[in-house]
Amino acid sequence: MSVIGQAEGIEHGTITGYKQHIYRKIKPCEDCKKALREDRAAARRGERPERAKPQRTSRRKAAEELDAAAATPVLLPVPPPPQLPDRPEIGVPIKGRELEIGDVIVFLGDHHRIDRFEPYTGSLRAELGEGTRVACSGTWGMTVGPTSTVRILPRPTGDAA
Ligand SMILES: [Zn+2]
The missing domain is CATH 2.30.30.30 (SH3 type barrels.)
Structure with a gap:
């Protein structure tokens, strides 16, 4: 059974509710429009970390990190002195x-x-x-x-x- 045209079950006042309005072809109510406005405003302010782009490590950056690791000095035991004649x-x-x-x-x-x-x-x-x-x-x-x-x-x- 389609929910198109049905208002029942809409989560008003949320982004989900707004999308339900659109999907069901029911004019969004004020609560849902408000939720959408707030969501977009938050997005402009850089909030909503849960929707932020996933932090991808670029291939170049990964290579740089490998180089940095390779350049890290490793403590070695005191090297034996060179074999020299007894003088x-x-x-x-x-x-x-x-x-x-x-x-x-x-x-x-x-x-x-x-x-x-x-x-x-x-x-x-x-x-x-x-x-x-x-x-x-x-x-x-x-x-x-x-x-x-x-x-x-x-x-x-x-x-x-
Ligand atoms: Zn609504």
């Missing part, structure tokens, strides 16, 4: 666990005399191993795993110290 001026290799206060780390051509060790609290403990610590020299610090290779200046021997 005193560039230090001698020892294991991180053998480091002691007073040792002088040779790092990138600079010398850092260790004055203290601080506990390592970073996220690489699992990779670097239990016993990882930070060898500190003033404000300088170097994360050293127990099996990391560190170059230090040869320790003084004998009674010279």
